[in-house]
Amino acid sequence: MASIASSSLYNALFRRNYTMLGAVFVGAFTFEMWYGSTMDKIWDKNNRGRQWKDIRSKYAEDAEEEE
C-alpha cells in the first residue's frame, strides 16, 4: 500500500523536472505562508495584552470621538 502511494507520488511529482520544480515552488509558497502565520501566532501569544488590537476595546470609543 505504501509502495503504491510512494510510486504514484514519484510518478506524479519527481519523475519530470518541471513538475519537481513546480512542486518545490508551490511548497515554498505554502511553507512561507504557514511559517509566517505560525510565527505571528507565537508573537501574539508572547505579547498578549500588550498590543493595540488587544487593548483597542478600551480606547476605541475615544478614538472615534477624536475623528
Added chain:
Amino acid sequence: MAPLTNASRALARSSLRSAATASASTTPIRAAALSTTTSAQGASATSSYESPFKSAGNTNKIPDFKKYMSKGSGGGNQIFGYFMVGTLGAISAAGAKSTITEFLKNMSASADVLAMAKVEVDLAAIPEGKNVVIKWRGKPIFIRHRTAAEIEEANKVTVASLRDPQADDDRVKKPEWLVMVGVCTHLGCVPIGEAGEYGGWFCPCHGSHYDISGRIRKGPAPLNLEIPSYDFPEEDKLVIG
C-alpha cells in the same frame, strides 16, 4: 707520459667505435646491470614487505554489499532522497524570497514618512480658471481648475505633432482639475502660470512654453510637466502623494 696518453686515447676511440657499431649488444648489458641491482634490493626487502593484495587472490572479485543494500525495491529510498532535496529547495527558496523582500521593505519609505509626504488640498476654495501653487515634498505643485473651453482646447491638439506626445486624458484624472509638478523639465526652474504663447505656463529661465495641459510646445524643455500621483478621496478634496 706521451705514449701512455696516446694509448689511452686509442683505447677510448676503440671503445667508442665498438659502442657505435654494436649498440645492440651494449643494451642488454646495461639491462642486465639494472636487473642485478633491483634483484639485489628485492632480496634485501622480502623479509619485511608483504603485498596486501596477495592474500585476496582474485582482485577482480566484487565485495559483498548485501549488508548495505535496501531490503525493498529501493523506491522508498528514492522518494526519500527526492523529498529531502525538494524540501530543502523549497525552504531555501522561501528564505531567499523573504530575505529579499525584507531588505526591500527596510529600504522603502516607512508609513510615517509616507504619511508626512502627503498633502491634502480643499478644491472648493479654487474657483474656475484659477491656478494654485502648493508645496509638496519641497517642490511646487500647480493645480488649475480648468474651464470647459480650456479642456476643449487641450483636447483639440493633435497628439502626434507634440514633442512629448501625450493625450490630455492621460494627464488628468478629472478633466477640470490639472495637477502637475511645477518644475520645468529643462533645467528645473518654476514656470509662470497663465503665460506663454499657448495659454499655459512659461518658463522664464530659457523660454519653454507649456500649453493648458502642461505639455511642452516650444522652447528647450524635452518633456511635459510631470504629473504626481494624486487622488480624489471625496468630492472637492485632493490628496497628492
